[in-house]
Amino acid sequence: MLDLLGIREAVRFEGGISRRLFLAYGTALSSLPLLSQVTAAEQNPRFAKNPFTLGVASGDPDSRGMVIWTKLAPSPTDPDGGMPAAAVEVRWQVAEDEAMKKIVASGTTIATPQLGHSVHVEVKGLKPDRWYWYRFAAGNAQSPLGRTRTLPAPTAMPQRLKFAFTSCQNYEQGLFTAYQQMMRDDVDLVFHLGDYIYEYEAGR
Structure with missing residues (x-):
């Protein structure tokens, strides 16, 4: 303080x-505006609808951690995602097992209306070349379970490294089937070269 x-x-x-x-x-x-948001954040809101409609995501991994992300949006097509103009406390956990029994990192962050009620957590202190599972919770709601992986140690010499890349996307021109193929190929890392999805129909 x-x-x-x-x-x-x-x-x-x-x-x-x-x-x-x-x-x-x-x-x-x-930092006073941020401190006031933290103080005023709703710690136990009651959601009538699931606020984790956009799921969870992870990225930017290294050998000791990664970024995990989610966004509170009970009505994701609304301009405000269906959220009130108030900050909300969001809890997060990272575990070594899918049952979330072996918690190795956890904490609390704040989803603010200024950032569209999205949260971006930089997780550190994990072990290299390991699978981890993670989730978020806010009030009476819990997110889907995500799975992520740390990179090998900088001095490691893995036998293989399989990666894929994707760029700007349009459903009518590809039906997103490339993502299904990435899952089948069990790639180690995906590079997103384009950072958005086209929202209009092709040829119009």
């Missing part, structure tokens, strides 16, 4: 605002 009394006493001690104080406390003051 930001110590406002400490700021006042430091100013008195140094006889004014020094450059050191300006940098130290200026950074802290800039």
Whole structure:
């Protein structure tokens, strides 16, 4: 927490605002809006509809962790995803087993309306070249279970590394069957070279 009394006493001690104080406390003051959101976040909201309609995702792996993601959207086609203009507390867990009994990392983050109630967690401290399972929860709702994997250690020499890449997508021009093939091929890593899905019909 930001110590406002400490700021006042430091100013008195140094006889004014020094450059050191300006940098130290200026950074802290800039975090006040975020702190207010954390304080005001709903810790146990009751959802009438499933807020995890968009599922979960993971990416940007290294040998010690990865990013896990989800978004609260009970009505995903609505402009606000069907969420109120309020911050919501989201819990997350990472486990070594599909039953989620061997939890190895967990925490809490905040889904804010400013970020579309999406959450982006950078998980660290995992073991190299391992499968992990993860999930999120908010209030009375729980996300689907996701599976992800860490990369081999930087000094490792794996016998094979199978990867695929995908780019901008249009359902009418491919029916997304390439993703089914990726699953059959059991690739180790997917590179997304394009970052969006075309939403209009081909040729119009």
